[in-house]
Amino acid sequence: MKIKWGKRTFTFLIIPDANSKVMRFRFSAILLYSLPVIGLILLAITLFMNITGMKNLNEKKAIAAQLVVQSVTFEQQLTDKEETIEKLQNSLVELSEQTEEMKLKVEELKVFEEEIRGISSNDSDETTSREVSIAAYNHEVKSLSAGVGGATQNASDEDITSLISDTEQTLHSLTGDIGSLKLQLTDTKELIVQNIHMMRITPSIWPTLSTKVSSRYGYRKDPFSRRAAFHSGVDIAGDTSDPIYTTADGIVTLANYDRAYGYNIIVKHASGVSTHYAHLKKILVENGQVVKQGETIGLLGSTGRSTGPHLHYEVLKNGDTIDPMPYLGVRD
Known part of the structure; x- marks a missing residue:
């Protein structure tokens, strides 16, 4: 005898107590046999979702950790940049101060040069009237405006730092050179004064306008x-x-x-x-x-x-x- 599963049913009786009405529940065999399959499917879906959620969470955590590392790196780079900028600014200030010192020393040398020129030249009107005029060519240098150009390559922080260091060394060297030059000019000035004094006390000019x-x-x-x-x-x-x-x-x-x-x-x-x-x-x-x-x-x-x-x-x-x-x- 063949059993027809599609029409077979199962009845469940629930008797609460002797005085209560009996409750009956009737289910088809297909429904009962389908419940474990449905449960397995739900379980599989739940597991899949949990696994997917854990994977996404781990990826989010990895991304967050990477962002933290990059943020720390960027902050360190920013700090380094700010320190470099501050050092460059300080160096530029020092260079500016040294430049001002150089300008003052150059001005002193200019005054010195004027003193030497004044000493070397004869400022006597009478003596000037005795001197024979000598014709000379005056070469005038005319500056022509010219275009400039070429490829541009931006300087890096290292290039600027190296440039500042080289400039500082050059300025220090120039300062020493100017100091030595000033001493030499002092000695030269004294020699010129002595020579001019000797020339003034020694007959050394023509006593007449004529030289015949x-x-x-x-x-x-x-x-x-x-x-x-x-x-x-x-x-x-x-x-x-x-x-x-x-x-x-x-x-x-x-x-x-x-x-x-x-x-x-x-x-x-x-x-x-x-x-x-x-x-x-x-x-x-x-x-x-x-x-x-x-x-x-x-x-x-x-x-x-x-x-x-x-x-x-x-x-x-x-x-x-x-x-x-x-x-x-x-x-x-």
Whole structure:
């Protein structure tokens, strides 16, 4: 006999107690046999969801941990960047201060250079009037505007740090060099002062506007007797009333008229040196007067034993005449 499962049913009786009504529940066999399958399916779904949820949770935790690590890394990088920026700013401030010090030292050197230039140049108006003008070319450099270009490569923090370090070393080196240069300039200035002082107390300039020598020092044919005679100075031709300048600082020891020298002046200088100016038209100083190099002491003329307007100029060393030409910067 075949059993028809689709029509077979199961009845469940529930008797609460003797006096209560009996409750009956009737289920088909298919439903009862399907319950375990449904339960297994639900269990499988539950397990799958739990496993999937755990996996997602682990992935979320991993992502969160990775984000934490990246956040810490970014914060450290940001801190390093801020420290680098601060160091760069401090370095730039130090460089700025050193630059200001350099500017001050350069300004000091400029002042020094001006002092040396002032010392080296002759600021006497009278001396300037004696100097012969020399023509010179003035080369003028004209700046032309030009384009610039090229590929650009941004500098890294390391490049900037290295640049700052190199610049600091260069500035320190320049500071030392400028200090040494300043000492050298000080010594040079003192030497120049000494040299200028020696030049001022030593006959070293022309006593006239003219530089035309009409008769040299030594033996010559006397212009009056036409015989050989010793000439104790040099004759410098010029125009009547041209100014006569003392060739070095000194004191006037003689200022009078002489039959041979006419109106004449003797100025005593340092180191036993004296200078003699003769045949003057007029004397502008007096005996005992202190005179400075380049000062006008008389006017050119032709008084005394003279054939025409000129200055007879002598240089004496310890009372003896010597050739004046080397003192005028002229060498034989």
